[in-house]
Amino acid sequence: MFRVLNKMFDNNQRDVQRLIKTVVQPVNALEEETKQIEDLAAAFSALRTRVIEGGESLDDLIVPAFALIREASRRSIGKRHYDVQLIGGAALHAGRIAEMRTGEGKTLVATLALAFNALSGKGAHLVTVNDYLVRVGAEEMALLYRALGLTVGVIQRDMTPTQRQAAYACDITYITNSELGFDYLRDNMSQSREQLVLRADTPLHYAIVDEVDSILVDEARTPLIISGAAEKATDQYYVMAKLVKRLIKGEPAEPGKRTEPTGDYTVDEKSKGVHLTEGGITKLERLLSIDDLYSPEQMEKAHMITQALRAKDMYQKDTDYIVNAEGEVVIIDEFTGRSMAGRRYGEGLHQAIEAKENVKIENENQTLATITYQNFFRLYTKFAGMTGTAKTEEKEFLDIYGSDVLVVPTNRPVIRTDGEDLVYRTRNGKYTNVVNEVVEMHKTGRPILIGTVSIDTSELLSRMLKEAGVPHNVLNAKYEAQEASIVAQAGRSNQVTIATNMAGRGTDIKLGGNAEFLLGEALEQNFGISRFAPEAENFLAAVVRKDPQALELGKEIPGVTDAFVKQAQQLNDDMEADHIKVQQLGGLHIIGTERHESRRIDNQLRGRAGRQGDPGSSRFFVSFEDELMRLFANDRVVGMMDRLGMDDTQPIEAKMVTGAIEKAQARVEDRNFSTRKQLLEFDNVMSKQRETVYSQRREVLLGPDEDVEESVEGMIADFVEMKLAEFAPIESDHDDWDVEGLQAAMLDAIPQLEGFDFASLKTRPPEEAHRALLEATADAFDARKVEMGAGTLNQLSRYVLLQVVDQHWKEHLHGMDVLRQGIGLRGYGQRDPFTEYKFEATNMFNEMVDTLKAEVSKFIFRMQVGG
Structure with a gap:
């Protein structure tokens, strides 16, 4: 009965069937006709004309456009989109999240929606997680785009603003999420329209976010921040790092055991928080020779102590960060295992870690511009996402981005075997059994991929495998340069690969190895030609498909000999034979050495096996000393192992244990979602203010001189009305007016009003008095235009507006940072911190706007132009 009900209410299956009827079948029906078209670029350009000049809707052209894109792909790169890939492309065009399993060709699927949406002439972005995937994705598909007459741009971290402008001006642009976000923020700090790198008219039109769960879920906990050096001494961090070594870690209060916490401080591992005990506070006050650690004068020291304790107990080297050869502390992304160059922990935590590791402390920074990924991607007119694992996060995608998930069927059925978890008492027992399994399976020749959650674990297993005599490769944040090569060949027989997480690795693992990738590397190393030329x-395509033309095509590359071509063909044949061998052995075997706190990361690791109908298997090895199990799993299971007298070598393989793990993961996911949601709620307050400032700033930067003049006149009038309301409110008696105060305030800003009779204001009706001062100010502005020349005044006004706005916005952001850090204390006074934050933030913003108007007025009337 339940199976019938599930089928009745399976919206995903219904949506897939609808897309088969409306997109797949009509595109297939056009295939033979499309093959007869000689000039695909001209045919695609005709569709563009119908959209831009004819005003036709993109939705009405999806069938002929997809047919042309598929044919361009077949001709240019020898890949014909599968029917299921057409479904994925249609979902991406509709602004949905497409869940496609690893190996199903997401890179090719994206070309459908990118090329199609580029017909609008407003640009389309492919956003992914690192520079390597950006470069490879664009270069692999460049021939396809060119066959359609489209231009494609690539943005890398070290590019100049001029190069970025050219890349964003292309029909399709490949870029990382961080570079895109920072370009947006930098554009909104630029002082001239020439400095803008994004398109001026449609900067954020359409985007596909690759590895969408990694970017919009995992990385969404940390906002993008552009910082400038703050004037703050850093040597105190070294002092605090030494000081906290003298503090004793205790246990928190626990009902039925301890009424008071023990030691000098306690740690909450789940929230990564530390709390000083009364004894600890007294001890620190004595060591620091101060009376009250939490007095307003000492709050900076209290904050630095907290961060030093967090650095000492909560952030571990080679797990949360590495210290590179240059002595820099580099954060490790917990979800992908990659180093995050250029990213720093905020609020002094990074400096505290640098002090702990006794390396050079970089200056603390002040926020100049910031935005969360959630609010950034909601600025797009339309955006979509794709990943191998998104369904578990569909609620979050719907709540925050308004995008649902479509699970796209696989091209071939998945036949991978997923074993039950094996749970051990201790980590040592677990690792010993992992190595034993690798040794036994390696004897058969099957390729093995071992997934770890930290560098420490990967290097420990590497040492154990060396002792056991098993040759292997290690892939973690210390060896990122070899990443693509290691992953590409992880499916060859006898291959053993240890990898720190597999999220967003990009490179496909093919059984028997990836001949095209290996030969491409050989071309680059031996003949200096890019494999993407x-x-x-x-x-390369000719070699892989065994085309007789391979020999002739090889001769077109300078330096390539007949002998090299024959070696390439032999290598391809050998890998084909190895593919069959590995299939017969059972395919790639996945070993997970620990359950990640996110089920998606576990699924991504598993998804590396069983691609495109290949056989494969997976199993996770878990211990009760693992972080997830230790913090969140059920103690009853450990008690049961004790009662049964089980030792380190005996695993539990039971649904009860698997259930406990899944519940632990669900609890962590809920907690992380709450963290992201809270971050977004606070940033939404800032977002409205940011949109107001950035939109007005953009109007000043890009608008005509008349608009700038109108903005300045409006701000001056607002300033006058603000002062009138302060010193001569319209609703009060003349006797209560402070005309002397009004005169002093006005002349301070507008000395040209010196001849105005302020005393006469008391003799006029309130409305007339107000109108008289406003008119006198308008006359002074007109005189200023004549004096300086309208063109010069507008040019200077644009400069003044941008400078004043930027300076006060920077100060406002700093004030918001301080407010955000301290607002939680309002909860102790039985007040809702978020409500208080909104109220305070609104007041601060209004004060900033009033100050802006006053300063702009003062600059406009007081500035002088040199001779």
Whole structure:
């Protein structure tokens, strides 16, 4: 009965069937006709004309456009989109999240929606997680885009503003999420329209976010921040790092055991928080020779102590960060295992870690511009996402982004075998059994991929495998340069690979190895030609599909000999034979050495096996000393192991244990979602203010001179009305007016009003008095235009507006940072911190706007132009 009900209410299956009828079948029906078209670029350009000049809707052209894109792909790169890939492309065009399993060709799927949405002439962005995937994705698909007459741009971290402008001006642009976000923030700090790198008219039109769960869920806990050096001494961090070594870690109060916490401080591992005990506070006050650690004068010291304790107990080297060869503390992304160059922990935590590791402390920074990924991607007119694992986060995608998830069927059925978890008492027992399994399976020749959650674990297992005599490769944040090569060949027989997480690795694992990738590397190393150069791509494709033309195509590459071509063909044949061998052995075997706090990360690791109908298997090894199990799993299971007298070598393989793990993961996911939601709620307050400032700033930067003049006149009038309301409110008696105060305030800003008879204001009706001062100010502005020349005044006004806005916005952001850090204390007074934050933030913003108007008025009337 339940199976019938599930089928009745399976919206995903219904949506897939609808897309098969409306997109897949009509595109297939056009295939033979499309093959007869000689000039695909001209046909695609005709569709663009119908959209831009004819005003036709994109939705009405999806069938002929997809047919042309599929044919361009077949001709240019030798890949024909599968029917299920057409479904994925249609979902991306509709602004949905497409869940597609690893190996289903998401890179090719994206070309459908990117090329199609580029017909609008407003640009389309492919956003992914690192520079390597940006470069490879664009270069792999460049021939396809060019066959359609489209331009494609690539943005890398070290590019100049001029290069970025050219890349964003292309029809399709490939870029990382961080570079895109920072370009947006930098554009909103630019002082001239020439400095803008994003398109001026449609900066954020359409985007596909690759590895959407990694970017919009995992990385969404940390906002993008552009910082400038703050004037704050850093040597105190070294002092605090030494000081906290003298503090004793205790246990928190626990009902039925301890009424008071023990030691000098306690740690809450779940929230990564630390709390000083009364004894600890007294001890620190004595060591620091101060009376009250939490007095307003000492709050900075209290904050630095807290961060020093967090650095000492909550952030571990080679797990949360590494210290590179240059002595820099580099954060490790807990979800992908990659180093995050250029990213720093905020609020002094990074400096505290640098002090703990006794390396050079970089100056503390002040926020100049900031935005969360959630609010950034909601600025797009339309955006979509794709990943191998999104369904578990569908509620979050719907709540925050308004995007649902479509699970796209696989091209071939998945036949991978997923074993039950094996749970051990201790980590040592677990690792010993992992190595034993690797040794036994390695004897058969099957390729093995071992997933770890930290660098420490990967290096420990590497040492154990060396002792056991098993050759292997290690992939973690210390060896990122070899990442693509290691992953590409992880499916060859006898291959053992240890990888710190597999999220967003990008490179496909093919059974028997990836001949095209290996030969491409050989071309680059031996002949200095990129494997993405058109002649190299044509040659490699011919070798892989055993085209007799391979020999002739190889001769088009300078330096390539007949002998090299024959070696390439032999390598391809050997890998084909190895593919069959590995299939017969059972395919790639996945070993997870620990359950991640996110089920998605576990699923991504598992998804590396069983691609495109290949066989494969997976199993997770877990211990009760693992972080997730220790903090969140059920103590009853450990008690049961004790009662049964089980030792380190004996695992539990039971649904009860698997259930406990899944519940622990669900609890962590709920907690992380709450963290992201709270971050977003606070940023939404800032977002409205940011949109107001950035939109007005953009009007000043890009608008005509008349608009700038109108803005300045409006601000001056607002300033006058503000002063009138302060010193001569319209609703009060003349006797209560402070005309002397009004005169002093006005002349301070507008000395040109010196001849105005302020005393006469008391003799006029309130409305007339107010109108008289406003008119006198308008006359002074007109005189200023004549004096300086309208063109010069507008040019200077634009400069003044941008400078004043930027300076006060920077100060406002600092004030918001301070408010955000301290607002939680309002909860102790039985007041809702978020409500208090909104109220205070609104007041601060209004004060900033009033100050802006006053300063702009003062600059406009007082500035002088040099001779």
